[in-house]
Amino acid sequence: MSASEEPRMQNRDYEILAIESGLEEFVRPGRNEPWYWHRSLDVVYAADAAILSGRLAQPLAAWARRLGKPFRPELAYLCSHGIAYVAPWLTSAELTAAARTVLWVFTIDAATDEPTDPTAIQEQLARRRCVARGAPPSPHDPIAVALSQIRRLVAESRWGPDLLSHWEEAADSSLTGTEFKFDAAQRIAVGGPVPALRDYLPHPTGSIGFDLIALALWANMADPNLPIAIDMLRQPLADASAALRAANDLRGYNRERSKGTIDALALGMSSEELANRMSDHLGDCCRRLEPLISAGFGPAIATERQLLWCVRYYQHTDPGHDSEPAAG
Structure with a gap:
């Protein structure tokens, strides 16, 4: 049927x-x-998730205040809602690393889209790459400090020994994608060449941060099959990241154009092509996850829920930014 x-x-x-x-x-x-x-929508489980998001939000806002600018404590509630509804069977302590990661992704995206000191961004991104591998952060870089603290939470989690290398790879991919977008925008601003669409598409899937959030989310799940199934989740994560990047580009096109940043639409892809790309990758992700979901594998269930939640959000609003019409 x-x-x-x-x-x-x-x-x-x-x-x-x-x-x-x-x-x-x-x-x-x-x-x-x-x-x-x-x-x-089961209203009892929805109530559980709502209560859980409240328990997450206050500590997350306090963490953002301790870190200081560019972190925005007011985004704590948005970050907490999504994580709590994606995996409401976990405790607030078990969801802390993932909720912090969502806020970190929003923060680094805004900081590189609207840099207060563009000349310092390249050096900061390079240092943050080292932090992702375990180097100490500069106390003057709140984004690096936050990344170091998230890394420690993942390393000390239930599956830290099994997931940390994957998390480090995802963090490096996120920073690489962020650097690509930033460098391209800076070159275009001074009359340099616009990157080809084929060069753009592989990079920003990392900067969307989906796999970084997912790994932090899985880190405290009790499912004993995670270590042996992690490689089976690689392609679904790649598809999910591509789908979410397409959804992000569709929603944020007007905002990003006004700030001089690049996306698939600015590089020549039509809204229809981008919407089809989103749909194709979303479908591929869900199909690849289905056998694992049918077997009751918790990380696969959470990954599908995370993707559907995020795409649905982008259909209605631009998370972390003022609402605006989608492209097309």
Whole structure:
């Protein structure tokens, strides 16, 4: 049965039930309304996630205040909501590294899109790469300090010995993608060449930070199969990152254009092509995760939920930024 057939069958079952119950005229108008299709959201588990996000948000905001600018404590609630709803079976302590990572991704993105000192960015990014591998951070670089603290949380987690090298690789990829976008924007600003679309596409999937967040999220999951299944998650993570980058570029195009940064649309891809790219990678990710999800593998379940949550957010708003119309 296709996805398009399922709602029709459910509607038909609902209609028959209404007729048999003598409620046909009362029930029929509501069966295609949003409240009908949202009935599958379990309100008890939604309440659990809401409570959990509240427990995450206050400590996360306090952490941001301790770090200081450019971290924004007011983003703590946005970061906490997403992480809590993605993996509500974990405790607030177990979700701390992932919630901090979300805030870190928002912060480094904003700091490089609107640098107060562009000449220092290159050196900072190089030093942060070393921090991701375990070097001590400069106390004058809050982004590096935060990265070091997140690294320590991952290293000390349940699966730290198994995940740390993967986390370091993801952190390096995130910083490399950030550097590529920053360098390209700086060159364009002084009349330099615009990068080719084929050169752009592989890099920003790292800077979107999806795999960095996912690894921090998995680090405290109790699933005993994680060490042997980690390689099976590599391609789904790559697909998820590509899908989310496409969603981000679609939503943030107007904002990024005003700041002189680059994205797929600015480099020549049409909105339709980019939307298709997002859909293709999202579908590929979910199909690759399905066998693991069917087997009850927690990290796969969390990864699918994380991707769907993030893409849905970008369909409605530009997380961490003021709301604005999507491209196209």
